[in-house]
Amino acid sequence: MxxxxxxxxxxxxxxxxxxxxxxxxxxxxTVNIGKVVRELNSTSLKEIxxxxxxxxxxxxxxxxxxxxxIAGGGKVINDxxxxxxxxxxxxxxxxxxxxxxxxxxxxxxxxxxxxETGVSGLSITKPIDITYHIFKRNGxxxxxxxxxxxxxxxxxxxxxxxENEGITKVAWLNEEESIKALENSYANIKILV
Numbered sequence: 001m002x003x004x005x006x007x008x009x010x011x012x013x014x015x016x017x018x019x020x021x022x023x024x025x026x027x028x029x030t031v032n033i034g035k036v037v038r039e040l041n042s043t044s045l046k047e048i049x050x051x052x053x054x055x056x057x058x059x060x061x062x063x064x065x066x067x068x069x070i071a072g073g074g075k076v077i078n079d080x081x082x083x084x085x086x087x088x089x090x091x092x093x094x095x096x097x098x099x100x101x102x103x104x105x106x107x108x109x110x111x112x113x114x115x116e117t118g119v120s121g122l123s124i125t126k127p128i129d130i131t132y133h134i135f136k137r138n139g140x141x142x143x144x145x146x147x148x149x150x151x152x153x154x155x156x157x158x159x160x161x162x163e164n165e166g167i168t169k170v171a172w173l174n175e176e177e178s179i180k181a182l183e184n185s186y187a188n189i190k191i192l193v
Contacts, residue, residue, distance in 0.1 A: 002059050004132040004143065006040045008187040011134075012049045013058045022046040028058070033065045037134055037141055059132075062143075066134065069144045070099045072109030074151040075128060075192055076119060083178050083193065086116055086161065087169035092181035094189055096146050097165075105147045113151065117170045118160030124149045131188040148192055 002013040017025055026036065028050040036048050052058045073096025076084035085092050097112035099105060110122050128148040134141055159170035173181055182190050 002062070002132065003188075004062065004134060005186070005188050006037050006134045009040045009045070010047045010187070011036060011040070011062075012047055013052065013062055014049055015052055015055055015058070017051055018049070023049055025049045025051055028052040028061060031065070033134075034141065063145070065143075067140070067142045069142050070105070070108075071096050071144055071146040072099060072105045072107075072112060072149070073097070073146050074109050074113040074122070074124075074149050076113060076117075076122065076151045076153060078152075078172055079154050080172070080174070082172035082174050084113070084117060084119060085171050085173050085178070085181055086167045087171070088165070088167045090184075092185045092189070094148075094192065096148075106149065109147065109149045110151070116162045116165060116167055118158065119153055119155045119170075120157075121153045121155045122151045123153070125152050126150050128192060131191070133186075133188060146188075 003010040004013065013028065023046055026048065031050055039045060040048060050062065052061060073094055075094055084095065086095050095113040095116040097116065099108040106124055113122055114120055128150050131146045131148065133144050135144055161167040161170045178193060182193060
């Protein structure tokens with residue numbers, strides 16, 4: 001099963017058909033993705049489930065329905081065990097951004113975290129997860145595929161939000177502060193943290 005978020009509502013990719021309660025089932029092979037996005041944005045449905053025949057290739061078939069944008073990001077932990085958060089579009093988020101030409105996804109994640117926060121001396125400790133969400137740019141829907149990595153740093157310098165990317169704050173948050181920040185965050189970030 002995979003989750004692809006439209007804002008904070010998921011499109012669930014599955015092979016299981018369940019009786020509809022606060023969600024709708026559609027066949028992945030014949031679905032109109034634009035209609036699904038509109039339905040999630042304009043109704044009280046909690047989710048939409050797209051049903052495929054087999055688990056193999058389920059996500060790949062879905063990813064062919066819209067243009068893809070590849071991104072990398074990081075859950076950065078400092079020597080005190082605090083997590084690095086950014087504040088953008090009135091929500092707490094983790095730093096991430098689009099891959100550039102001929103860049104590995106690990107290079108993308110490290111570069112984007114440093115650009116968006118000013119934090120240097122980053123090293124990847126392990127891959128965490130891949131998240132998917134649908135967004136709209138210039139009137140067209142796209143799927144952002146974000147590869148997430150856990151990172152560490154001993155950086156003690158000042159934090160500098162990348163304002164031209166709409167980031168207004170960068171902060172190291174302890175466990176209690178992270179829990180509070182996640183109350184005003186995105187569903188896919190809650191899964192990661």
